[in-house]
Amino acid sequence: MSKLKIEDLQKINEKVRQTMLLREGNGRARITVHMGTCGIAAGARKIMDTLLKIIEEKNVKDVILTNSGCAGLCSREPMATVELVGEAPVKYVDLTEDKIHKIFVEHVQDGKIVTEYALAVGSERTH
Amino acid sequence: MEKQKVEQIIAKHKSEPSALIAILQDVQEEYRYLPEEAMAIVVDRLNIPLSRAYSLATFFTAFSLKPRGRHSIKVCMGTACHVRGSGMILEKIERDLNVKRGETTDDLKFSLDEVYCLGCCGLAPVVTIDEDLYGQVTLVKMPKILQKYS
Amino acid sequence: MRPFRANLMICGGTACVSNRSFDIKKALEKEIEKQGLDDEIQVVTTGCNGFCAAGPLMVVQPEGIFYGHLMEKDIPFLVEEHFLKGRPVKNLMYVPPETEVPIPKMNDIDFFKGQILIALRNRGLIDPEKIDEYIGREGYYGLLKVLTSMTPDEVIKEIKDSGLRGRGGAGFPTGVKWELTRAADGDLKYIVCNADEGDPGAFMDRSIIESDPHSVLEGMVIGAYAMGASQGYIYIRNEYPLALQRLLIAIDQARDYGLIGENILGSNFSFDINVTRGAGAFVCGEETALISSIEGKLGNPKPRPPYPTTSGLWGKPTNINNVETWANIPVIINRGANWYSEIGTETSKGTKVFSLVGKINNTGLVEVPMGITLNDIVNKIGGGIPDGKKFKAIQTGGPSGGCIPAEKLDLPVDYESLAKAGSMMGSGGMVVMDETTCMVDVARYFLTFTKDESCGKCTPCREGIAQLHRILTKITEGEGTMEDLELLENLANVIKDTSLCGLGKSAPNPVLTTMRYFKDEYLAHITDKKCPARVCRQLNTYVINAEICASKGHGCGVCRRECPEQAISGEKNISHIIDQEKCVKCGVCFDVCKFNAVTIE
Numbered sequence: 063m064s065k066l067k068i069e070d071l072q073k074i075n076e077k078v079r080q081t082m083l084l085r086e087g088n089g090r091a092r093i094t095v096h097m098g099t100c101g102i103a104a105g106a107r108k109i110m111d112t113l114l115k116i117i118e119e120k121n122v123k124d125v126i127l128t129n130s131g132c133a134g135l136c137s138r139e140p141m142a143t144v145e146l147v148g149e150a151p152v153k154y155v156d157l158t159e160d161k162i163h164k165i166f167v168e169h170v171q172d173g174k175i176v177t178e179y180a181l182a183v184g185s186e187r188t189h
Numbered sequence: 190m191e192k193q194k195v196e197q198i199i200a201k202h203k204s205e206p207s208a209l210i211a212i213l214q215d216v217q218e219e220y221r222y223l224p225e226e227a228m229a230i231v232v233d234r235l236n237i238p239l240s241r242a243y244s245l246a247t248f249f250t251a252f253s254l255k256p257r258g259r260h261s262i263k264v265c266m267g268t269a270c271h272v273r274g275s276g277m278i279l280e281k282i283e284r285d286l287n288v289k290r291g292e293t294t295d296d297l298k299f300s301l302d303e304v305y306c307l308g309c310c311g312l313a314p315v316v317t318i319d320e321d322l323y324g325q326v327t328l329v330k331m332p333k334i335l336q337k338y339s
Numbered sequence: 340m341r342p343f344r345a346n347l348m349i350c351g352g353t354a355c356v357s358n359r360s361f362d363i364k365k366a367l368e369k370e371i372e373k374q375g376l377d378d379e380i381q382v383v384t385t386g387c388n389g390f391c392a393a394g395p396l397m398v399v400q401p402e403g404i405f406y407g408h409l410m411e412k413d414i415p416f417l418v419e420e421h422f423l424k425g426r427p428v429k430n431l432m433y434v435p436p437e438t439e440v441p442i443p444k445m446n447d448i449d450f451f452k453g454q455i456l457i458a459l460r461n462r463g464l465i466d467p468e469k470i471d472e473y474i475g476r477e478g479y480y481g482l483l484k485v486l487t488s489m490t491p492d493e494v495i496k497e498i499k500d501s502g503l504r505g506r507g508g509a510g511f512p513t514g515v516k517w518e519l520t521r522a523a524d525g526d527l528k529y530i531v532c533n534a535d536e537g538d539p540g541a542f543m544d545r546s547i548i549e550s551d552p553h554s555v556l557e558g559m560v561i562g563a564y565a566m567g568a569s570q571g572y573i574y575i576r577n578e579y580p581l582a583l584q585r586l587l588i589a590i591d592q593a594r595d596y597g598l599i600g601e602n603i604l605g606s607n608f609s610f611d612i613n614v615t616r617g618a619g620a621f622v623c624g625e626e627t628a629l630i631s632s633i634e635g636k637l638g639n640p641k642p643r644p645p646y647p648t649t650s651g652l653w654g655k656p657t658n659i660n661n662v663e664t665w666a667n668i669p670v671i672i673n674r675g676a677n678w679y680s681e682i683g684t685e686t687s688k689g690t691k692v693f694s695l696v697g698k699i700n701n702t703g704l705v706e707v708p709m710g711i712t713l714n715d716i717v718n719k720i721g722g723g724i725p726d727g728k729k730f731k732a733i734q735t736g737g738p739s740g741g742c743i744p745a746e747k748l749d750l751p752v753d754y755e756s757l758a759k760a761g762s763m764m765g766s767g768g769m770v771v772m773d774e775t776t777c778m779v780d781v782a783r784y785f786l787t788f789t790k791d792e793s794c795g796k797c798t799p800c801r802e803g804i805a806q807l808h809r810i811l812t813k814i815t816e817g818e819g820t821m822e823d824l825e826l827l828e829n830l831a832n833v834i835k836d837t838s839l840c841g842l843g844k845s846a847p848n849p850v851l852t853t854m855r856y857f858k859d860e861y862l863a864h865i866t867d868k869k870c871p872a873r874v875c876r877q878l879n880t881y882v883i884n885a886e887i888c889a890s891k892g893h894g895c896g897v898c899r900r901e902c903p904e905q906a907i908s909g910e911k912n913i914s915h916i917i918d919q920e921k922c923v924k925c926g927v928c929f930d931v932c933k934f935n936a937v938t939i940e
Contacts, residue, residue, distance in 0.1 A: 127344040311394065312357060331903075
């Protein structure tokens with residue numbers, strides 16, 4: 063390992079920031095994938111996997127991804143809830159890889175709710 | 190006792206009187222006590238009188254001048270352990286192994302010591318045997334624990 | 340880097356490790372792999388979480404869900420339910436004794452609620468063996484700040500303004516000590532970290548090193564820059580193998596990164612750190628004795644002055660602070676003296692870490708703002724006394740401190756208030772005592788400790804403490820007289836006034852405070868020959884009530900089987916009898932009898 067210079071400290075900090083935000087539970091946005099038995103059967107794992115890939119590809123550091131149990135609306139699975147800090151959570155239903163991609167870019171990154179996939183806004187809090 | 194081993198231990202440290210405690214700690218770890226010949230070699234290399242090594246060896250509890258047992262039993266006498274009855278545990282071990290605190294059994298199997306706080310106060314009363322730590326020890330459990338080591 | 344969606348923070352503090360937390364970790368990893376979740380969920384070992392009573396434990400992030408008392412057999416179900424199906428498992432959560440309703444989130448548990456984490460800021464959030472994670476929590480930012488934008492005098496001023504006082508016991512203002520060391524003559528100066536935590540019942544320094552060793556290193560490098568020291572020593576207690584191991588790893592990493600060593604962060608400032616292992620002597624926590632011991636000599640204290648700040652290690656100016664003090668430094672520099680000094684009271688700023696142990700529900704490590712009341716610590720954070728017993732006293736300051744009684748529970752915790760009550764802040768051990776603790780026995784206990792640990796150099800401490808101990812033993816054996824009480828008090832004051840070092844000067848405190856607040860217990864031992872708490876064994880006789888044993892218990896025989904000395908005889912349906920010759924008065928029969936047939940007379 064080479065000796066650090068002043069600017070290196072910041073670089074290391076950035077490298078592990080994603081992990082630290084996760085542990086502190088502090089993200090700008092939180093995406094919850096509902097993973098009850100029905101959700102898993104309907105493909106929730108695939109949605110989770112896609113989201114992890116997107117976050118990796120885009121090198122996003124301030125989004126926390128987590129899972130929760132059945133949301134009680136099994137016919138509309140897979141489902142996910144997006145919650146930006148200071149805003150009401152939005153529940154998306156009947157998700158596919160393409161849909162979650164669009165939601166990530168437009169809602170999570172740009173802050174615009176994708177109304178055509180949304181079931182409800184502000185119906186429940188996830189945390 | 191091998192002379193060479195002691196020399197190796199000394200070589201790991203600076204040949205200065207200030208390294209005396211650290212060297213004796215390593216010797217103690219190697220032999221489980223401080224053999225007189227080993228101390229003689231150490232003070233010779235550091236060019237100090239033997240009395241200095243003796244004064245340290247009798248001052249610090251980490252050192253022993255007599256051979257220690259193969260298993261080291263330590264009963265925690267920290268405050269939390271005390272108020273939860275560690276004194277009774279210690280007496281029980283003394284009776285069962287026929288050994289006094291600070292001493293070693295005749296067959297050199299166990300040494301029994303008190304130690305002040307191992308910092309596991311949440312598990313009080315605590316007994317350690319070598320590297321193993323036993324928490325919430327009771328008089329009833331103690332003989333079964335000792336059996337594992339005989 | 341592909342992110343994880345959950346981090347499982349497993350506690351790797353000494354108490355949890357002893358409770359097999361590493362086995363839990365292995366089981367988790369195995370099960371997570373089996374469920375195909377290993378690229379989504381990461382298991383991390385952290386330092387001490389603090390809530391030792393609930394160990395082995397883990398916290399699931401980002402949700403902050405707390406699981407305690409984990410067992411290997413719970414793991415497959417837990418992984419499937421929570422991490423695959425997203426349903427946190429209720430019966431592995433913490434359940435407060437009074438409500439019996441599980442509390443999912445760590446931060447909603449009373450034990451964690453009242454705490455403010457500064458010295459323990461990274462507790463449970465980082466792997467102590469990974470320097471990058473420390474940097475990820477703005478670690479070494481304080482060092483960066485002083486090297487790029489502060490003069491040594493400005494650093495010292497900041498520490499002075501913060502109001503930080505030594506966390507090792509005496510509470511001397513840290514900034515003033517630094518100023519004295521900086522101003523002392525001499526081109527070679529040393530700084531020392533005192534990690535020889537010797538108070539029985541105190542383990543905060545060990546936990547800080549185990550959970551966040553870099554915070555101590557960073558504090559030391561900042562201090563070295565401020566005082567112009569080129570070499571530092573960490574004097575660590577021999578009984579702390581895990582802390583030592585993590586400390587050595589941290590030093591290697593910091594050296595590799597150039598955060599200690601030559602030309603730190605490319606500047607022209609150089610500083611290195613050595614580790615010295617203690618060899619088991621309580622007196623070495625005293626600074627002059629500690630210095631002697633680093634020099635390879637007997638751990639004997641020396642008269643002060645000269646103070647180490649002018650003539651310390653090898654006669655050079657030396658600044659000694661303890662682990663917790665050093666761990667506070669980086670945050671004070673990073674966030675500023677103003678921020679820090681807003682926490683706490685007028686004369687005691689910031690927070691203090693305490694180890695809360697003894698007869699208390701939530702045993703563990705807590706960091707609380709100065710000025711919090713003892714009542715809040717005992718009853719809110721500590722969750723009160725187990726088994727519905729009554730609180731009697733809280734002991735602070737270790738063998739140098741004293742016992743504070745129930746009527747003083749609203750005392751604010753700060754240096755002055757504790758001293759006024761006859762105790763002291765000390766390094767931060769808090770031992771809770773209930774109605775079954777005998778205060779005369781407690782006083783005798785601490786004197787046993789100081790008697791054993793007295794270095795023997797000065798007469799008042801060596802002979803005086805032994806004499807105090809003899810008198811106390813006499814009293815606990817029912818042989819005490821009223822004159823003994825007077826003698827105790829006189830002798831205690833002589834030792835206080837005439838001993839050479841702090842160990843001797845403070846050793847009588849446990850006797851003086853228990854005599855001040857619990858005189859009636861002393862009198863009961865002396866005049867009635869009774870130990871009200873039933874602790875002093877020579878004064879107890881265990882007897883089985885024949886009628887209750889036979890009629891209610893039907894001679895169940897549990898006491899006979901459990902008696903470690905086979906002192907109890909009897910048969911089914913017939914009352915049992917204790918052979919007083921064989922009885923060692925251990926109390927097992929009293930504890931195991933379901934019918935309360937065993938009485939203490």
